[in-house]
Amino acid sequence: MTSSDIVWQYSSITRAQREQLNNHRSAVVWFTGLSGSGKSSVARAVEARLFQQACRSFVLDGDNVRHGLCSDLGFAPAERSENIRRAAEAARLFSEAGMIVLAAFISPFRADRERARALLPAGDFLEVYCRCSVAACEERDVKGLYRRARAGEIADFTGISSPYEEPTRAELVLDTCSIGVEEAARRVLDLLREHGVIAARHWPL
Amino acid sequence: MTSSDIVWQYSSITRAQREQLNNHRSAVVWFTGLSGSGKSSVARAVEARLFQQACRSFVLDGDNVRHGLCSDLGFAPAERSENIRRAAEAARLFSEAGMIVLAAFISPFRADRERARALLPAGDFLEVYCRCSVAACEERDVKGLYRRARAGEIADFTGISSPYEEPTRAELVLDTCSIGVEEAARRVLDLLREHGVIAARHWPL
Structure with a gap:
């Protein structure tokens, strides 16, 4: 061996x-639920609270993934699966980089979510189900997507023309029809504490 | 507007x-060059030095991208381009998350690198060319890939059976045939200082 071998x-x-x-x-907190069920809103509220405590976190969601990393993909079942596969791989990289990832994707298929879970060491993937009925999401319809889906302008729309498979072993279920974003964020922070992601002293509130 | 609108x-x-x-x-430091030209070695040496100064950085390279985010892709020209597109999108996400990204990819096509550059605000993409002749990389052949490429066991091998387009406006050229990894890493850190990514006081050495 020479010095250049070491170099x-x-x-x-x-x-x-x-x-x-x-x-x-x-860790990876994986928010799943219908469009309009509050996944991204809760994720961003958690992000803001973590930041206040100097914790490094990052939201991965449709806004920053669908327009970039997955801009070549549509919404047919196989493309949804590939979208979630890449999102999960990106989440894994961020967790390797030491960050708390807040991944907010409809991710309607159980198999895709289980595959995402399997990418990470046990205990590092925390599934959070934002549970809210189609009726409630549709009534709210913040982005006007349900109206367009009903009008047939959007194909393969989860809850209308494409299935949503509910989680069977989520680490946390948030009834986002009935609780506010503050309360939802508080429960996610409790979850992070329970799993030792953040220390108890981070959250004396 | 009601309180739930705010919530x-x-x-x-x-x-x-x-x-x-x-x-x-x-920022994104984008290392390009032939297989065996030292891209990942320099990137990891820079990462170690940044970490010592409590700077948040992360290496994206073939090791952690080809086996995950891009595991569905091969090495034909169109797949190489898609590989670089996704790597660049991942790099952009990491930079949005506040990290110094050290991206180490052969990235043989100029158009792909320019597309990566265009994803980021001006001044945030720093191209570093690890310049080393095919002969020198082949003689070193750390991974035994050149031998296998010459034997016809690997198709589309950059420098042998697939082209490498040299950068024309790299922010830094490192002659990795002749300088060691310590010196190369030092020059990259100088580059980061010059571009105001890290403060001068981070590097009093």
Whole structure:
């Protein structure tokens, strides 16, 4: 062996080292639910609260994934699966980078969510079901998508013309029809505490 | 408007806020060059030095992208382009999350690299060309890939059976045939200082 063999050695920072620097564990919180059920709103509320405590987190959702990483994909079942596969792989990279990932995707198929879970070490994937009826989401219809789906302008719309498979073993169920975003965010933070992602002292409230 | 309209409002943390928390800017350093030219080695050496100074950085390279985010892709020209497109989109997400991204990809096609550059605000994409001759990379052949390419066991191998288009406006050229990884990493850190990504005081050495 010569000195140049050493010079070109592979070196890297481990996830554990990053977690130590950040003063919290990394994890993936996976929000699933119908369009309009509040996934992104809750995720962003959690993000804001984590940031206040100097925790590193990042929201991955349709807004920043569908227009970039998955801009080549549509909404047919196979494309939805591939969308979720890539989102889950991106979430894994962010968690390796030491961050608390807040992934908010309709992710209607149980098999896709289970595949996402399987990418991560046990206990690092926390599924949060934003449970809200189609009727309630449709009545709210913040983005006007349900109206367009009913009018036949959007094909493969979850809850209308494409199925949603409810979680059977979510770590947390939020009834987002009846609770507000503040309360929902508080429960997610409790979940992060329970799983040792953030320390109890982060949240004396 | 009712209180529930407010409750479900969209809120988020800006990149600038994250940069302030991290005490450095985010950016994408894009290492390009032949297989075996030292891209990942230099990237990891930079990552280690940034970590020592509590800077948040992350290496994106073939090791963590080809086996995950792009596991469905091969090495034909169109697949290489799609691989780089997704890597660049992932890099953009990490930079939005406030991190210094160290992206190490052969990325042989100029158009793909320019597309990656165009994803980011001006000044946030720093192209680093790891310049090393095919002969030198082949002689080193750390992974035994050149031998297999010459034997016809690997198709579309950059420098052998697939072209490499040299950068024409890289922010930095590293002659990785002749300089060691320590020196290369030092020059990348200088580049980050020059572009105001990290503060001068981070690097009094």
